[in-house]
Amino acid sequence: MTLFYREYGEPSSGSPLVFLHGLFGSSANWGGIVKSFAETHYCIVPDLRNHGRSFHDDGVGYGAQSGDVIDLLEELDIDKATLVGHSMGGKVAMMVALHLPEMVDRLVVVDMAPRRYQHSFASILTALKKIDLDNLENRNEADNYLANFIDESGVRAYLLQNLVRTSDAWQWRINLEALSNGIAQITGFPVNENRRFNGPTLFIHGNNSDYVDVEGKAAISHFFPNAEVRGIDNAGHWVYADQPQAFINSLSRFLKPH
Known part of the structure; x- marks a missing residue:
């Protein structure tokens, strides 16, 4: 591909x-x-x-x-x-x-x-996966949730560029599951x-x-x-x-x- x-x-x-x-x-x-x-x-x-x-x-x-x-x-x-x-x-x-x-x-x-x-990115990946996309109203709601885990607003904005709205649902452009499973290879x-x-x-x-x-x-x-x-x-x-x-x-x- x-x-x-x-x-x-x-x-x-x-x-x-x-x-x-x-x-x-x-x-x-x-x-x-x-x-x-x-x-x-x-x-x-x-x-x-x-x-x-x-x-x-x-x-x-x-x-x-x-x-x-x-x-x-x-x-x-x-x-x-x-x-x-x-x-x-x-x-x-x-x-x-x-x-x-x-x-x-x-x-x-x-x-x-x-x-x-040594950076594992575990806290970031965990936080992203915990966002309830099915019940998410808007991007600000996702940002407010991430603020509990990530202090830097610039980092949150960078991550949330990956959150997109399709015709009927929110979804991640990044493959969260594969990145989580393979993070040791990436680091x-x-x-x-x-x-x-x-x-x-x-x-x-x-x-x-x-x-x-x-x-x-x-x-x-x-x-x-x-x-x-x-x-x-x-x-x-x-x-x-x-x-x-x-x-x-x-x-x-x-x-x-x-």
């Missing part, structure tokens, strides 16, 4: 850019950022499996997810692209680069490192220690985030020996949302021919 994807720019313009969203996200998250690059690059922005408008499947591992991206590139007759991945999407991008480096022109990973994390990073990607690589992280710590930087150096690691001030995990212009500037500098 093919991933749902959005296209920006013309296929004939520049090296293709593929933007990959994070856990509980969708292609819509990248909208404002992608438009800044569409004049000079052909941009492809998919919904990863079990997210957005893409298909649902029990498999959530990075082998399957990276395979979906490779299949999409092949379907679009793209031999080589620059991958830009945030969080879970960053791990998908890293998997593609480490297993099929010949398909990756440049690699950009946003606030993620090639290692296992992990199942790559052979001997693999390397030697191409141009940029890791952008928020200086207020703890995802790219000392252990993460060591793992980055191990798998990506030519990587540059760049922190952005006043930004947390959602770097491109917290500081969009600084993010665009960093990505633009990296994409310029050297």
Whole structure:
């Protein structure tokens, strides 16, 4: 099955850019950022499996997810692209680069490192599954319920982008069951220690985030020996949302021919 994807720019313009969203996200998250690059690059922005408008499947591992991206590139007759991945999407991008480096022109990973994390997301998944969709009146009611478990209004708004109203019912666009069952695979990073990607690589992280710590930087150096690691001030995990212009500037500098 093919991933749902959005296209920006013309296929004939520049090296293709593929933007990959994070856990509980969708292609819509990248909208404002992608438009800044569409004049000079052909941009492809998919919904990863079990997210957005893409298909649902029990498999959530990075082998399957990276395979979906490779299949999409092949379907679009793209031999080589620059991958830009945030969080879970960053791990998908890293998997593609480490297993099929010949398909990756440049690699950009946003606030993620090639290692296992202890974040279980159990409280978020439990809270989402407890929302009674059959008796839900409106989105505000769902937000008020989530506020009992999640303090940050921005995180609740991000999660509730996945709640949609059909003709007669509320439903989740994300596959909550598969994500819950496979969360240990999503927080992990199942790559052979001997693999390397030697191409141009940029890791952008928020200086207020703890995802790219000392252990993460060591793992980055191990798998990506030519990587540059760049922190952005006043930004947390959602770097491109917290500081969009600084993010665009960093990505633009990296994409310029050297």
